[in-house]
Amino acid sequence: MGLHKESSVNFGFADHLSYVFGKMMKRTSYRYLLLILGFPLHLIVFLFYRVKRKNDTYFTIRNKINTSLQTAGLKEKLIRDFKEQYVRKHAFFQEKVDEQDMNREVERIAQERYLKILAEKVDAEYKQQGFVKLTYISYFQTLIKKPLFLIVSLIPGILMYILLFLFSNFFIKFIFERLVMSIFVIAGVSVLVFTILYLSPFDPAANLLGEAATKEQIASFNHTYGLDLPYLAQLWNALKGIFTFDLGASFTGNEDVAASIANKFPITLTIAVFSLLMAIVIAIPVGIISATRQNTFLDYSFMFIALIGLSIPNFWQGLIFILNFSIKMQWLPATYNPQNMLSIIMPVIVLGTGLTASVARMTRSSMLEIINEDYIITAKAKGLNERQVLWKHAIGNAMIPIITVIGLLFGDMLGGAAVTEKVFNISGLGSYIVDKQFIPDIPAIMGGVIYIAITISLVNVLIDILYAFFDPRIRSKMKQL
Amino acid sequence: MNSYKKHALKLSREYTQANFAWVLSFVVCLIFLVNSFNYKEGTIKSFVFTIFLVYAIFTMYQLFLTWKIKKDLLKFGDIQPITRKLGYIQLLSILSANIFTASFAFNLIKKKKTPEYTFAVFMVFTQLFVIAVSTFNLFKPYVTDTFLPAMGVLVGILIFQIVTLILVSKYVQDESAPSWFLIITIVLIITSLTGNLFNLLLGISLVLKTRSHDRSRIMKWNTMWNKITRNSTAILGMFFIILMLSLSVCSKYTFDYDMAVENDYGSLLQKPSLEHPFGTDDFGRDLFSRIIFGARISLLVGFASTIIPLIIGGFLGAIAGYYTKRADNIIMRLLDILYAIPGILLAIAIIAAFGANTMNLILALSVGAIPSYARTMRANVLMVSNYEYVDSARALGSSDLSIIFKQIVPNSLAPMIVKATLTIGGAVIATSSLSFLGLGVEPHIPEWGNILKVGSTYLESHSYLAIIPGLAIIGLVLSFNFLGDGLRDAFDPRMD
Numbered sequence: 022m023g024l025h026k027e028s029s030v031n032f033g034f035a036d037h038l039s040y041v042f043g044k045m046m047k048r049t050s051y052r053y054l055l056l057i058l059g060f061p062l063h064l065i066v067f068l069f070y071r072v073k074r075k076n077d078t079y080f081t082i083r084n085k086i087n088t089s090l091q092t093a094g095l096k097e098k099l100i101r102d103f104k105e106q107y108v109r110k111h112a113f114f115q116e117k118v119d120e121q122d123m124n125r126e127v128e129r130i131a132q133e134r135y136l137k138i139l140a141e142k143v144d145a146e147y148k149q150q151g152f153v154k155l156t157y158i159s160y161f162q163t164l165i166k167k168p169l170f171l172i173v174s175l176i177p178g179i180l181m182y183i184l185l186f187l188f189s190n191f192f193i194k195f196i197f198e199r200l201v202m203s204i205f206v207i208a209g210v211s212v213l214v215f216t217i218l219y220l221s222p223f224d225p226a227a228n229l230l231g232e233a234a235t236k237e238q239i240a241s242f243n244h245t246y247g248l249d250l251p252y253l254a255q256l257w258n259a260l261k262g263i264f265t266f267d268l269g270a271s272f273t274g275n276e277d278v279a280a281s282i283a284n285k286f287p288i289t290l291t292i293a294v295f296s297l298l299m300a301i302v303i304a305i306p307v308g309i310i311s312a313t314r315q316n317t318f319l320d321y322s323f324m325f326i327a328l329i330g331l332s333i334p335n336f337w338q339g340l341i342f343i344l345n346f347s348i349k350m351q352w353l354p355a356t357y358n359p360q361n362m363l364s365i366i367m368p369v370i371v372l373g374t375g376l377t378a379s380v381a382r383m384t385r386s387s388m389l390e391i392i393n394e395d396y397i398i399t400a401k402a403k404g405l406n407e408r409q410v411l412w413k414h415a416i417g418n419a420m421i422p423i424i425t426v427i428g429l430l431f432g433d434m435l436g437g438a439a440v441t442e443k444v445f446n447i448s449g450l451g452s453y454i455v456d457k458q459f460i461p462d463i464p465a466i467m468g469g470v471i472y473i474a475i476t477i478s479l480v481n482v483l484i485d486i487l488y489a490f491f492d493p494r495i496r497s498k499m500k501q502l
Numbered sequence: 503m504n505s506y507k508k509h510a511l512k513l514s515r516e517y518t519q520a521n522f523a524w525v526l527s528f529v530v531c532l533i534f535l536v537n538s539f540n541y542k543e544g545t546i547k548s549f550v551f552t553i554f555l556v557y558a559i560f561t562m563y564q565l566f567l568t569w570k571i572k573k574d575l576l577k578f579g580d581i582q583p584i585t586r587k588l589g590y591i592q593l594l595s596i597l598s599a600n601i602f603t604a605s606f607a608f609n610l611i612k613k614k615k616t617p618e619y620t621f622a623v624f625m626v627f628t629q630l631f632v633i634a635v636s637t638f639n640l641f642k643p644y645v646t647d648t649f650l651p652a653m654g655v656l657v658g659i660l661i662f663q664i665v666t667l668i669l670v671s672k673y674v675q676d677e678s679a680p681s682w683f684l685i686i687t688i689v690l691i692i693t694s695l696t697g698n699l700f701n702l703l704l705g706i707s708l709v710l711k712t713r714s715h716d717r718s719r720i721m722k723w724n725t726m727w728n729k730i731t732r733n734s735t736a737i738l739g740m741f742f743i744i745l746m747l748s749l750s751v752c753s754k755y756t757f758d759y760d761m762a763v764e765n766d767y768g769s770l771l772q773k774p775s776l777e778h779p780f781g782t783d784d785f786g787r788d789l790f791s792r793i794i795f796g797a798r799i800s801l802l803v804g805f806a807s808t809i810i811p812l813i814i815g816g817f818l819g820a821i822a823g824y825y826t827k828r829a830d831n832i833i834m835r836l837l838d839i840l841y842a843i844p845g846i847l848l849a850i851a852i853i854a855a856f857g858a859n860t861m862n863l864i865l866a867l868s869v870g871a872i873p874s875y876a877r878t879m880r881a882n883v884l885m886v887s888n889y890e891y892v893d894s895a896r897a898l899g900s901s902d903l904s905i906i907f908k909q910i911v912p913n914s915l916a917p918m919i920v921k922a923t924l925t926i927g928g929a930v931i932a933t934s935s936l937s938f939l940g941l942g943v944e945p946h947i948p949e950w951g952n953i954l955k956v957g958s959t960y961l962e963s964h965s966y967l968a969i970i971p972g973l974a975i976i977g978l979v980l981s982f983n984f985l986g987d988g989l990r991d992a993f994d995p996r997m998d
Contacts, residue, residue, distance in 0.1 A: 209839030436844020458854030
């Protein structure tokens with residue numbers, strides 16, 4: 022982009038589009054995408070291009086140079102050179118030279134080299150005469166620069182132009198690519214989870230209707246829930262259901278799965294978000310203190326406690342909390358109750374412990390790495406005091422990897438919520454999935470797992486975007502395309 | 503001069519370990535003290551209080567040793583022989599099962615410590631603990647038929663190990679060992695079948711030193727193990743893991759499986775006593791035996807669900823990292839899908855589909871862990887494949903496969919091993935969590951999660967049923983995490 026700005030003073034929108042087009046055509050996957058999206062347009066332009074190419078000087082020049090090179094005997098000379106190299110190489114490794122193999126190999130290498138030299142010569146000649154080599158891409162680029170063409174072709178090539186527009190700004194392009202990627206991941210997750218449940222050897226109909234069920238009853242059950250359809254049809258229904266938030270009714274209780282999930286998701290998310298906040302508020306200061314007082318008693322104790330926090334199973338911690346704070350001291354209620362805000366404290370602490378511990382450890386190691394960097398030493402050498410160095414130069418950079426880790430661990434936390442929810446008797450999404458797995462209630466489990474996965478993907482997309490926004494290194498990397 | 507001595511204090515391995523030992527010993531003391539009072543009746547439990555007193559004495563002595571070491575270091579710059587001699591008294595603390603002070607004492611009495619010495623010390627500790635734990639069976643009304651012969655063998659091995667320890671501390675040098683150690687080595691490796699992997703480590707180490715004349719190899723081995731053994735928490739973690747392993751092997755012969763699974767309505771929900779050290783559960787099953795047998799499942803699931811993804815993920819990651827571009831894209835994008843589902847949720851989905859049993863549990867946990875191993879491996883391979891020796895192998899005409907598996911993979915294994923050690927703990931937690939939800943190991947098998955599940959219903963009246971299995975889980979997981987941290991520090995070249 023920068024380069025282009027320098028070369029043309031009248032930097033117009035059409036010029037920019039043409040530039041982006043040229044850049045995108047260099048990447049195979051984008052090339053196909055552009056050609057497919059603008060197919061009707063490309064069809065017409067290509068016909069014009071064929072006509073134009075016939076009159077182009079390029080091919081005449083190429084023919085001229087080709088004959089001149091052939092008369093000079095370049096190819097024979099190349100073959101001779103390569104043959105000699107081949108024989109020497111084999112002599113060095115003390116291998117036998119097979120005449121036929123050698124000829125074939127040498128011929129191939131010589132031909133490659135010959136074509137390369139030819140192309141170089143033609144290009145040089147061409148440049149000397151002051152022409153631009155005519156290819157389909159350059160032809161199309163010159164066309165886009167003409168406003169009239171742009172207006173005429175806007176309707177048939179609208180999809181392609183939208184893509185070009187999206188890619189014309191590196192930041193929009195990044196967000197767009199990231200979103201497309203997560204849509205693929207979400208689709209992949211849906212297919213995977215559905216397939217796992219489809220392969221299940223259990224028969225929900227028999228489990229639900231009991232052993233006394235007749236064949237007709239089972240068949241009608243399977244028909245109601247579409248379980249008698251072939252794999253692909255069921256998969257299609259499931260995917261459609263996931264993306265339209267309509268997963269049908271669950272096998273037991275005949276309740277609307279999407280609605281139940283929507284009812285149970287808020288509490289799971291609330292607890293997870295509070296745990297996350299707790300982790301950030303506690304872990305980051307602890308990590309920074311540990312790093313700045315490395316190898317002191319305080320550091321050892323913090324890290325020891327953090328490691329214990331990592332090693333405690335959620336459910337055991339929950340039980341011990343209930344035993345001490347609910348049964349023995351009677352400070353907090355043992356089970357969750359939406360009306361009583363006090364009852365959310367224990368679940369939040371239990372769910373957040375592991376995250377707090379890992380973030381504290383991560384902050385410490387990230388800080389230690391930064392503190393030993395050269396630029397920190399420089400800052401100290403220039404006379405900044407500890408506090409300035411720490412707050413102005415170290416912490417900002419140390420936080421960058423921690424944000425990613427928090428994003429990843431947030432996923433684990435949503436996944437692990439099932440255990441905590443069971444201990445505190447919270448009717449969230451995690452315990453919903455666990456309750457439904459005995460039948461197995463396919464739509465409910467699938468919906469629960471996939472919507473959690475989608476949430477996690479979106480959180481990670483958000484973090485990546487924020488990241489790109491704040492980290493100058495990533496921004497400059499993105500600009501390079 | 504003064505700063506040199508302060509430096510000696512900082513550098514001294516013994517001083518750090520002395521501090522570590524007394525702090526932990528003190529913490530254990532406090533725990534015993536808190537538990538030695540019966541708060542409701544206001545009386546003292548004499549048994550627990552006696553244990554507290556014993557621990558308190560050794561902790562005081564440990565404090566004295568720490569003070570003495572500090573004085574020596576500040577005054578002379580190194581520890582005086584008389585202080586080292588004083589360490590012999592602290593050896594007695596092994597009788598109170600105080601592993602912290604006892605292992606410190608062994609470190610103190612010997613000035614030049616080879617890795618073999620540490621292995622031998624912990625080998626003896628492990629054996630002592632296995633025998634001590636098994637001896638609790640004597641208080642039971644009956645023991646298994648194999649109890650006496652098994653205990654005989656264990657004690658025999660212990661005597662052999664003590665002899666080995668003395669020989670090792672006398673004759674094994676930093677770089678070599680006398681060749682007659684080879685006979686001991688063979689016996690060591692055979693006796694490691696009892697699950698005491700310190701035997702195996704010591705055996706391998708001795709083989710290396712008696713047979714190999716490659717000094718650089720021996721030095722490399724020494725440096726690595728010195729780093730690990732210097733780290734008190736890492737070596738203690740390793741000790742606990744190997745103790746659990748050894749117990750789960752030996753328990754087959756020294757413990758009665760029926761006590762752990764057969765109902766005994768004559769002794770329901772009994773409080774801890776000598777016959778039932780951890781009490782009994784609602785079916786009258788002995789909790790102590792159940793915990794011991796539970797270690798087996800936890801270790802099995804933990805190791806299996808780490809090794810399977812390690813191999814599959816490692817292979818995929820190596821391929822993706824070596825054949826960049828297309829293979830990389832396809833493999834990593836497919837694994838991204840797997841990575842988007844949290845491990846526990848994926849495991850729940852798989853178990854919901856295929857049923858709850860140990861085999862499915864291992865598979866379910868393995869599948870979810872593949873992507874993270876693949877990522878680690880890929881990052882390593884990307885780094886390693888740029889090194890000169892890979893280029894030279896290619897120039898010499900090695901095939902891609904041989905380059906990957908002979909040059910690249912061995913050189914990118916270290917971070918994988920560290921990662922594996924750190925994730926075994928996670929697998930142990932996941933196993934017990936799923937069992938607790940009724941989604942893991944079958945309910946009739948004594949597994950820590952299952953035991954906890956039963957215990958959680960008696961939280962109010964018999965809380966020890968829930969507390970003890972949890973402590974076992976934490977102990978094992980903490981050990982793996984300590985060992986993993988130690989390994990990471992040892993393998994990380996930046997720590998040099």
